Amino acid sequence: MLGYIAALWGITGICMLLGSAIYRLSAIGLQTFSYDLSWYHWAALLFSVVFMGFFEGYRGFQQAWSPRVAARILYLSQNASALRVILAPLFCMGFFSIVRKRMIVTYCLTLGIVTMVMLVHQLDQPWRGIVDLGVVTGLAWGLASLLLFTVQAFFGRSFQHSPEMP
Numbered sequence: 001m002l003g004y005i006a007a008l009w010g011i012t013g014i015c016m017l018l019g020s021a022i023y024r025l026s027a028i029g030l031q032t033f034s035y036d037l038s039w040y041h042w043a044a045l046l047f048s049v050v051f052m053g054f055f056e057g058y059r060g061f062q063q064a065w066s067p068r069v070a071a072r073i074l075y076l077s078q079n080a081s082a083l084r085v086i087l088a089p090l091f092c093m094g095f096f097s098i099v100r101k102r103m104i105v106t107y108c109l110t111l112g113i114v115t116m117v118m119l120v121h122q123l124d125q126p127w128r129g130i131v132d133l134g135v136v137t138g139l140a141w142g143l144a145s146l147l148l149f150t151v152q153a154f155f156g157r158s159f160q161h162s163p164e165m166p
Contacts, residue, residue: 002080002085005085011147021139029130041126044130057145067149067161070152072098074163076092
């Protein structure tokens with residue numbers, strides 16, 4: 001029972017994190033449409049949405065991150081400990097109890113994302129909104145793929161993804 005509580009906390013915490021980012025960035029992104037946009041703004045917006053949808057949403061989330069996180073949520077449901085229960089979202093995202101190489105990649109990627117967020121935050125509108133709408137596309141794709149992989153992990157018969165435990 002404790003394992004399922006931990007798994008529920010893990011997926012809920014991650015969904016809250018991604019959902020919060022989607023909500024906040026959507027508000028900023030939608031402000032873009034209150035500006036008089038030129039053709040190059042529209043071209044940049046299209047590029048941002050397609051680029052981030054493909055590279056962040058499909059390649060980053062759907063092909064790599066979401067299956068691994070779903071596998072870790074499933075693993076957590078069967079292997080709960082006090083620390084893993086308390087820090088379930090962090091465990092599921094791979095910040096600890098994961099193979100060393102993946103942990104290094106996770107921390108470096110997190111540092112890179114924080115750096116990019118700080119840089120994009122310095123952009124003026126409508127450019128910030130254009131970038132943020134692309135990010136929202138990738139995050140929404142990622143959230144949807146995470147939920148689908150998690151359902152597949154718990155209820156599918158052929159879920160073969162690794163939780164990458166050490």
